[in-house]
Amino acid sequence: MNNIQKKIWLLAVVVLVIMASIWMSLTFYNQKMQNQYNNILERYLVMNELTRTSQEMVTALNNYLLTPIAENLDSIDRSKNQIQKMKDEVANFKNAENELALTSYINLIDSLIETTDRSLVFHSEDGTESAMEALNEATFISNYISEMTLTIIDTELKTYDRFYRAIINQSEELNQLGIWMLLLITFLLLLYTYWFSLRITKPVEQLTQAASELSKGRFDLKIAVDSKDEIAFLAKMFEHMRNNINNLILEIQKKAQLENELQQSKLLLKESQLRSLQSQINPHFLFNTLNTVSKKAYLEGSEETSDLLVSVAGLLRYNLKHLDKTMTLYHEVNVLQQYINIQKARFTDRLTFHTEIDEGCLHIEIPGLTLQPIVENAMIYAVEPNEEGGVISFRVKDEGDRVIVEVEDDGPGMAEDKIQQIIDEEQEHDTMVGHASGIGLSNVVKRLRLFYGCENVIKIEAKIGNGTKVSIHILKKRGDDQDDKGITR
Template sequence: MNSIQKKIWLLAMVVLLIMATIWMSLTYYNQKMQDQYNNALERYLVLNELRNTSEDMVTALNNYLLVPTDENSNTIDRSKKQVQTMQEEVASFKNTENELALTSYINLIDSLIEVTDRALVFHSEEGIENARKALNEATYISNYISEMTLSLIDTELKTYDRFYRGIITQSEELNQLGVWVLLLFTFLLLLYTYWFSSRITRPLEKLTRAASELSKGRFDLKIEIDSKDEMSFLAKMFEHMRNNINNLIIEIQQKAQLEKELQESKLLLKESQLRSLQSQINPHFLFNTLNTVSKKAYLEGSEETSDLLVSIAGLLRYNLKHLDKTMTLYDEVNVLAQYMNIQKARFTDRLTFHTEIDESCLDIEIPGLTLQPVVENAVMYAVEPNEDGGQIWFRVKDKGNRVTVEVEDNGPGMQQQKIKQIMDEDQQHDTKEGHASGIGLSNVVKRLRLFNGREDVIKIEGNIGSGTKVTIDIFKEKGVVRDDQAANR
């Protein structure tokens, strides 16, 4: 089965093959012309260098005759070797058109070398006069070589004039060939692109029309595509999805009917619950009664009893209304003060309550009824069992990104196993430290973790005989519970 990926690879292979063919052809012709051009240029450079070297050799000979030093003698030898080397290269330039001229040119070079050697011999054996005559002859031959070099270069230019014109003609033909190849390649590419795109767009159009019909709620239209690539598989999956949606709609309708019946049952249950509540004591009635008793006690002169009843009524109202709500730390501190008034009336001098509160932190939000269970736990285990009573320290501190609340007592402390049981949510169903508020430390831990969206919100420190310290962190920016933590819950 031909897939879309195979078609794309085929298109890429065709494009690469055509591009490689064009590149290789252009490279071949370009290299061929470059070689011909380099060959012609090399002939001119060798001839010109040979002329310059022959002149340098005559100059070195003259210097040697004037000042016969070893350095000048070595210069003559180097120049002579260079001339001989270039003479061999010039000999390879012969062709039918310049054979006679090059033969004469090579003979002149031999004559120049011979006269130079003769001048050196005359200088060492027969005297300076003969050496001067040989120098003049070498100078004459060198000048003639220079003139003949120019003549040869001119002949080479005339010879290669046809070559340069041929290069220009080939370049024009190559440009025309490139244009035609480009046009042919563009036409073939457009043709193949149209065929390739139509093989994809036609099935997509069918899928689009099918999706449009599905959006209108028509789930009875079958989707069929006859392509042999991924579009066929996509159409099958689309058809499978249509069937699933149709079945899901039927299932939802059935569930809706069941939900309706369930709602009717819930309404009947709520009605029975309301009737049951009518037989119970109304908490608000109890709250109003406490207020009435408080006013009566105040009128009779029992101001302490009146204040105690006011604190009990305020505590009752807070517990009834704010258990499932988010409150400010200010409200929690106020209700904690009412609770401690009640406990001080109970324990008198046996209970000492120290506070250290940063007023700038009291605007932060906290779950309702969080502080009272923690302090209540300290009262029950650090003050009540001790005949001499106990002390409780309550602190609110600003720690930058969080507000820290500390509740510390000087009681008998708490076992590590108990601390682990409170902090471990998997074991919290076994704890039984519920108090008068109905909220235990385990529930406080759970509510704080849910409220802050993280685990590290509370810390309990305590060992037997050293008291207990509970530290609560209220983060100013709430975190997000990790997936693994949520799964554990």
């Protein structure tokens, strides 16, 4: 860690420690106050609940004496159990100031329970009069418990009034202390920031002045910075740069001279390439020549030769002009048919070409010169090496949101590593390259992915000895997301 970072981290740590200390102190006192309030509130709630339960028990006892049924007796037992639990809680509320009052309060609760039990015993022994006397005594004790509850709560309020006021005063004093601490931290932070900024800006100003002098061509001024951090190292490197700047200028001049010579060489190379192009056959001249030969063959009665020349001219024109353009499936299928016509003239009965085309899909756009390289690859590997020829099937199918174009052959198939090379867009050398177009399957895959903006555009199914099927998945709406990333094999 460098010196500037240490200074910044030190400042941050000090501020965080102070802030954390203040926050922890405030949190501690607030939590303490909240716990005290909760304890007092719990006392009040328990005592009020005990008063209510004692009255319910007396009412249940009266109901039982009037109607001695099991339901009323169960009500008495429930109230008795609740009073017993709350009596134990009240016992925990004792302190030096309320010990005597709470002891009397607990004795009253025990007396109420005992009187209730005595009333039940008298009633079971047919002592109705004695049971009613015990009921009256229980009622009196319950009322006395209610009055004593109010007395104890009032005493508690008076006892804790001083405590409340002391906590409020402490809270106000703590708030004032927090304000003074905040002001002190702000002052110290501003003071440290001013000193820290001077330690950075002053050396930077010296470096700026030295850079200004260097920009004027003065290389005789020594650069010195009074600092012990990274800026001093920067000044040292700047001084080193000043010492070497003349050598750099010489090197730049040499590079400029070499760049000029290289530019001249490039101009000479372009001129030689232009002259080489001038010596090549003009494509338009070639098209016109093929058309002239086609018409002459037609006039001489060689209609098949004429059609073949027309297909060659059309295929050549399409290959040279539409490689970088977007075409429809209709145009691609038309040029593919011209290619097949040429190959049928070459292979005759050895080539069997089946088509299954959904005419409603031919308006879909596709990169130019996409289908021919795929069919050409099938021609090279499924038809040409086989003396008996081969079968190539071409299909265009509508699959809802997409159009699927399939090219399938009955050739020797393709190895798994070769499929992976095509998927990974590796350039083929002696294999997978169409002779007419010079475009391999990997280039077709790359162009389709760039065109549609997704990876899942082509599927290759092949096994050694079982032929090959290449499927192109064309979305009707370009840019839709694909379910799977990559190519499915």
